[in-house]
Amino acid sequence: MNKNIVLCGVGGQGTVLASKLIAAAAMAADIPVMSAETIGMAQRGGSVFSHLRMGEGVYTPMIGEGEADLILGFEPGETVRMLPYLKKGGQVVVSNRPVMPVTASVSGSSYSGQDMLEYLERNVEHLMIVDTEKACEELGSAKVLNVLMLGAALKTDTLGLSKEAVEQVMLQRLPEKFHELNLSALNYFGA
Amino acid sequence: MHKEFLMGNEAIAMGALAAGVNVVAGYPGTPSSEVLETVAKRRSRDVYVEWSVNEKAALELAAGAAYTGARTLVTMKQVGLNVASDPLMCLEYIGVKGGMVVLVADDPGPISSQTEQDTRQFAVYSKLPCFDPSSAQEAYEMIQEAFDYSEQYGTPVFFRPTTRVCHGYASVELKDQEQYHVNQPEGFVKDTSKWVIFPRLAFQNHMKIESRNEELVQVFSDYSRNAILSEDAQHGQCRNGIVASGISYTYACEAMEQLGHIRMLKVATPHPFPEQLALQFLEGLDEVLCIEELDPVLERAMLQVCGKHHCQVKVLGKLTHHVKNAGENTRDSVKKNIADFMGIPMEEAVDREVPPALPVRPPVLCAGCPHRASFYAVKQAMKGKKTIFCGDIGCYTLGNAMPLDMVDTCLCMGAGVNIAQGVGKVEPDTTCFAFVGDSTFFASAITGVVNAVYNQANMTLVVLDNSTTAMTGHQPHPGTGRTMMGEIVSKISIEAVLRGIGVETVETVNPLDLQQAVACVREVAAKPGVKAIIFKSPCIAVTKPRGCMNIDTEKCINCKKCIREIGCPALFVKDGQVTIDKSLCTGCGLCSQLCPVGAITGGESHE
Numbered sequence: 001m002n003k004n005i006v007l008c009g010v011g012g013q014g015t016v017l018a019s020k021l022i023a024a025a026a027m028a029a030d031i032p033v034m035s036a037e038t039i040g041m042a043q044r045g046g047s048v049f050s051h052l053r054m055g056e057g058v059y060t061p062m063i064g065e066g067e068a069d070l071i072l073g074f075e076p077g078e079t080v081r082m083l084p085y086l087k088k089g090g091q092v093v094v095s096n097r098p099v100m101p102v103t104a105s106v107s108g109s110s111y112s113g114q115d116m117l118e119y120l121e122r123n124v125e126h127l128m129i130v131d132t133e134k135a136c137e138e139l140g141s142a143k144v145l146n147v148l149m150l151g152a153a154l155k156t157d158t159l160g161l162s163k164e165a166v167e168q169v170m171l172q173r174l175p176e177k178f179h180e181l182n183l184s185a186l187n188y189f190g191a
Numbered sequence: 192m193h194k195e196f197l198m199g200n201e202a203i204a205m206g207a208l209a210a211g212v213n214v215v216a217g218y219p220g221t222p223s224s225e226v227l228e229t230v231a232k233r234r235s236r237d238v239y240v241e242w243s244v245n246e247k248a249a250l251e252l253a254a255g256a257a258y259t260g261a262r263t264l265v266t267m268k269q270v271g272l273n274v275a276s277d278p279l280m281c282l283e284y285i286g287v288k289g290g291m292v293v294l295v296a297d298d299p300g301p302i303s304s305q306t307e308q309d310t311r312q313f314a315v316y317s318k319l320p321c322f323d324p325s326s327a328q329e330a331y332e333m334i335q336e337a338f339d340y341s342e343q344y345g346t347p348v349f350f351r352p353t354t355r356v357c358h359g360y361a362s363v364e365l366k367d368q369e370q371y372h373v374n375q376p377e378g379f380v381k382d383t384s385k386w387v388i389f390p391r392l393a394f395q396n397h398m399k400i401e402s403r404n405e406e407l408v409q410v411f412s413d414y415s416r417n418a419i420l421s422e423d424a425q426h427g428q429c430r431n432g433i434v435a436s437g438i439s440y441t442y443a444c445e446a447m448e449q450l451g452h453i454r455m456l457k458v459a460t461p462h463p464f465p466e467q468l469a470l471q472f473l474e475g476l477d478e479v480l481c482i483e484e485l486d487p488v489l490e491r492a493m494l495q496v497c498g499k500h501h502c503q504v505k506v507l508g509k510l511t512h513h514v515k516n517a518g519e520n521t522r523d524s525v526k527k528n529i530a531d532f533m534g535i536p537m538e539e540a541v542d543r544e545v546p547p548a549l550p551v552r553p554p555v556l557c558a559g560c561p562h563r564a565s566f567y568a569v570k571q572a573m574k575g576k577k578t579i580f581c582g583d584i585g586c587y588t589l590g591n592a593m594p595l596d597m598v599d600t601c602l603c604m605g606a607g608v609n610i611a612q613g614v615g616k617v618e619p620d621t622t623c624f625a626f627v628g629d630s631t632f633f634a635s636a637i638t639g640v641v642n643a644v645y646n647q648a649n650m651t652l653v654v655l656d657n658s659t660t661a662m663t664g665h666q667p668h669p670g671t672g673r674t675m676m677g678e679i680v681s682k683i684s685i686e687a688v689l690r691g692i693g694v695e696t697v698e699t700v701n702p703l704d705l706q707q708a709v710a711c712v713r714e715v716a717a718k719p720g721v722k723a724i725i726f727k728s729p730c731i732a733v734t735k736p737r738g739c740m741n742i743d744t745e746k747c748i749n750c751k752k753c754i755r756e757i758g759c760p761a762l763f764v765k766d767g768q769v770t771i772d773k774s775l776c777t778g779c780g781l782c783s784q785l786c787p788v789g790a791i792t793g794g795e796s797h798e
Contacts, residue, residue, distance in 0.1 A: 060441035
């Protein structure tokens with residue numbers, strides 16, 4: 001089984017941890033895995049992405065255009081930006097909550113997350129829009145966005161991993177006091 | 192052996208430890224920083240590690256240790272090599288006893304650097320052998336081999352990964368600790384005919400270096416990481432071949448999985464170039480395409496081989512505009528290069544409508560960053576005056592963005608001080624400022640200040656002291672009072688250094704107290720000579736938030752002055768009302784101090 005996954009969002013949203021959890025779950029299942037992520041200056045509120053590749057016969061961590069089985073989008077506009085990577089018939093899981101760029105606040109130009117979601121609806125066959133705004137509010141924390149998104153991706157069955165596998169590495173890697181919250185987030189869309 | 196999921200830089204560090212490295216020094220710089228951090232985290236107690244004050248100090252320390260027979264590793268980014276180039280150029284003529292690997296991470300793009308310089312080119316210039324890994328696993332193994340070659344030939348060697356190798360993760364197969372090489376340094380043996388560089392010794396050693404590199408041409412032709420990968424059955428008659436190295440080699444492999452395999456030469460040692468292997472590769476070929484990033488180093492080497500041996504082979508690449516000559520290669524650019532070269536039409540991309548305009552997200556100073564307050568204070572104090580604001584390298588380069596717009600120049604580490612001096616010499620009516628961070632101050636601004644003071648400059652030095660090296664991931668420096676060995680040591684006081692140099696006016700002020708900061712800038716800038724302001728307030732990433740600001744929507748008149756003037760990412764307009772993003776706000780209180788109606792409260796009080 002080979003899987004190419006693109007995770008994308010804005011610096012600070014926790015895409016890196018989500019990518020690490022998927023990779024660790026793959027490692028635990030003895031699946032070879034490679035990944036690449038944005039590090040450095042762009043982390044300060046810039047667009048960030050992770051490429052994650054699982055399976056045999058992979059030479060490089062980078063994914064080519066039209067090769068991603070799944071795009072896990074933490075932000076609507078950033079998901080649109082990464083859409084060229086989606087393969088024909090690939091799955092997109094996207095958070096509905098936009099992050100306003102500082103440039104928009106300063107210059108007054110408008111960026112609408114809704115426009116981006118509508119564009120995705122028109123152009124992506126297999127699309128799951130996740131109401132993370134509501135979910136984070138119900139769970140009482142904005143910090144679980146990444147685990148929520150992982151839970152949603154598991155629901156679409158395109159991650160190539162079982163929920164048990166993800167759950168196990170999550171519990172191994174997170175401090176115990178965050179276990180309950182993150183378990184609720186992972187299972188938010190149904191156990 | 193066991194497997195771990197490691198970043199390329201972590202794999203390199205683990206490789207160095209497996210090779211029995213004794214001493215590791217470096218200066219932080221993206222994309223190299225994680226190598227030294229991983230050594231510090233994973234080392235056994237007898238491995239010495241330090242963040243040096245700059246790359247020159249790191250290299251000199253490693254050279255001294257290597258003189259004793261220790262195995263040493265120096266880490267830096269490509270522009271750091273410029274700082275270390277003086278000792279390195281000379282060290283090549285002296286040589287080393289213990290294996291010494293100079294790790295220089297190059298940054299095609301560039302993604303977080305000032306230049307797209309190519310360390311392979313520097314290897315040719317400085318005559319050092321150079322190793323160029325293509326993946327985390329290869330980097331892990333190759334750095335161990337690099338130590339062996341260095342020791343065997345008594346020369347420092349370059350190890351040059353690029354960003355995608357440094358920052359790519361993979362499941363890497365590692366040696367267990369019992370399998371590590373153990374290196375016991377013999378100690379320094381006095382011999383002035385060996386360790387003291389004089390013109391006569393330089394001449395003799397120059398001859399030795401040239402013949403050694405001739406030998407390495409042959410040795411590297413047999414080095415297993417330089418390799419010819421055969422064409423597949425369909426391309427048995429094909430007279431085209433690919434030359435590639437580093438991450439571009441892996442992109443070429445992926446492309447040929449899809450397009451079919453033609454013959455490929457993988458180059459792991461761009462210098463000395465494996466000439467005999469290249470000749471063998473060229474046998475029966477009419478055209479070769481060189482795929483590499485930064486400079487056309489492989490392409491020139493292939494041209495040289497073809498010229499020297501009268502091969503009737505066309506060499507294509509950057510010089511012939513078949514591969515782009517600046518910026519990063521990507522999976523797709525390499526696939527297109529190879530498809531064009533093989534005469535295969537590219538398949539059409541999925542047809543989608545043109546997306547709406549995407550948000551632009553340039554990197555910005557974090558919410559609560561004290562640099563924002565410092566820049567704003569200087570901007571307020573100097574309103575209406577003829578000024579120049581010379582910036583430097585660090586997070587505070589981001590002060591250039593609107594609406595702060597407070598960086599007029601930025602060149603290289605520490606350059607701002609003397610650029611301000613130079614502008615002032617020509618334009619005496621301009622009030623000249625140089626901004627420098629605390630880590631950059633220690634790394635390379637002190638000599639600049641000495642120069643400015645002694646040569647009677649008129650300028651204000653602004654030290655942005657946030658008590659860390661923020662941009663590269665919060666490494667300690669001489670002002671922080673801790674070392675990479677975990678010791679708590681005396682801090683070196685920036686104020687005392689400046690006073691020692693002869694700067695008479697040195698004012699230390701908290702930039703988050705806007706009123707006081709503005710008054711201080713006015714007073715200091717008006718004085719003649721070289722004077723300094725130290726804006727002291729810790730980076731938000733190394734300190735606890737002070738809480739969160741609140742906007743009283745009754746009082747707020749939505750003038751948006753807070754948004755317009757400071758560009759804090761925690762301030763935005765939601766449904767027509769200025770709002771604070773509670774997940775970002777640190778309660779620094781800068782916005783509350785410029786609100787004309789006092790609608791913003793909370794955070795820390797500056798009354």
